[in-house]
Amino acid sequence: MPILAIFWLAFSGGDDTWRHVIANVLPRAAGRTIWLLLFTGAAAAVFGIFTAWLVASFEFPGRRLLSAALVLPLAIPSYLAAYAFGEFLDFTGPIQTWYREAFGYRTTRDYWFPDIRSLGGAVLVLSSVLYPYVYLACRSMFMMQGRAAADVARTLGAGPLRVLLRIQIPMARPAIVIGLTLVMMETLNDIGAVEFLGVNTLTFSVYDTWLNRGSLSGAAQIAAVMLAVVAALILIERAARRRQRFAGSRTTAHAGNALRPRLSRTKGWLAAMFCALPVATGFFIPVLVMGRFASARIENFADPRLLDALWNSMSVSAAAAASAVCLGFILSYAARSEPSVRTAFAGRIASLGYGVPGTVLAIGVLIPLAGFDNALDGFLRTNFGISTGLLLSGSGFAIVYACTVRFMTIAEGNLDAGFQKLSLHLDMAARALGRNRRQTLRSVLLPNMRPALLTAALFVFIETMKELSATILLRPFNFNTLATLVYEDASRAKIEDASVASIIIILAGLIPVILVSRSMDRLR
Secondary structure (H helix, E strand, C coil), X not given: CHHHHHHHHHHCCCHHHHHHHHHHHHHHHHHHHHHHHXXXXXXXXXXXXXXXXXXXXXXXXXXXXXXXXXXXXXXXXXXXXXXXXXXXXXXXXXXXXXXXXXXXXXXXXXXXXXXXXXXXHHHHHHHHHHCHHHHXXXXXXXXXXXXXXXXXXXXXXXXXXXXXXXXXXXXXXXXXXXXXXXXXXXXXXXXXXXXXCCCCXXXXXXXXXXXXXXXXXXXXXXXXXXXXXXXXXXXXXXXXXXXXXXXXXXXXXXXXXXXXXXXXXXXXXXXXXXXXXXHXXXXXXXXXXXXXXXXXXXXXXXXXXHHHHHHHHHHHHHHHHXXXXXXHHHHHXXXXXXXXXXXXXXXXXXXXXXXXXXXXXXXXXXXXXXXXXXXXXXXXXXHXXXXXXXXXXXXXXXXXXXXXXHHHHHHHHHHHHHHHCCCHHHHHHHHHCCCCHHHHHHHHHHHHCHHHHHHHHHHHHHHHHHCCHHHHHHCCCCCCCHHHHHHHHHHCCCCCCCHHHHHHHHHHHHHHHHHHHHHHHHHC
């Protein structure tokens, strides 16, 4: 329904709006978006692939600790990283302060320093927190299928780097494409970082055209163009996944237990420094910057404004988690109990929401909800003299709806993985012992699915708490979540005041990151 609503509004906006969007908005915004996607994807690929290769293939100082720490930047929302980098690399930040003291400079006219508020700065920030998508996919592939093939190539005289480029990367190509697709989708979804850093992307153009220029139809037309980009990314990812069997050879199932060659002392420390670099930039810099500000504002933890935002975040996140898990469970159970083309198609359709950027989804959600609210209010006014106001679009329901659509893929994926661990023989045994389908579900499947249900709910809860793009556009008046509170303070150049809410978001985001890291260790 949100996708249909976007196209309906886009093509009902009139030719004049289309001409203005095509002539004045799309050329600049689309160009910057494409460059941002390409450079961010390239940087994420370099750090994700090479760090995964090092920790999966060699032994060096701190390898085990770094293999887990490389996932930590996923806990940092991109907008928080942008605010932290802005403070860290600013004129009054520690880097420029040390630089001036070291060389005797006094003002910015005495020296040149790269500007973080630029396209390059946006690439640095986004790739620093998004490279773990590529790292996770490549690490699992290198551990599963890369070891035996690499050993064979080494016996034929190939060096480690040549083995990586000629053997391991081609075999892991589907996983790399999937990781890069997620990186580009998250880059396309970002609004807080690109606005703060001054990069006018398509996502920001939707926000600017809707709220600042008052043209909802123009925003819908830009959103329709973005949906075409998302569709292309999804098709690329699906094409790569179809060839997943190429990268998943079972002949190396026990390769993870093989001994890793130990690097020499110099190469080992260089490998450790290379793996530590993205962890430092993507995790420790934002944590240290925000932590330093928050430690000087301990009293803000009891600020009524922060407590209200925390309550709103928890309420919306809990509602979105409950609805996404319920709907995801229905889809997963239907695919298990009634496998057919229809149930598979329903799962595919439901999973499309994750690829839709939050600003685009906000337009698609607002249009039908506002139409329903206005129709209901008009009917009750005419017949009963009662005004209901904006029941759905003027409340937190719109945010819950948008986050449910966007994150249902996460819930459905976790639940489907949980069902796959339960043999169909459990269902058959329960039915043979006299239980009907409903009783089998209640007494056999649900107790065994409890860990998957809790994990899916936790992941959706945390992702909703961090979500900014849809929340900033759909929230009612005087309704703040932690993410929008941080965004408001940062927009007023009060990064220090946003630090307390930022630390809460980061601590919440660490929970699923730790779960992902532990699950990979169990898989190994």
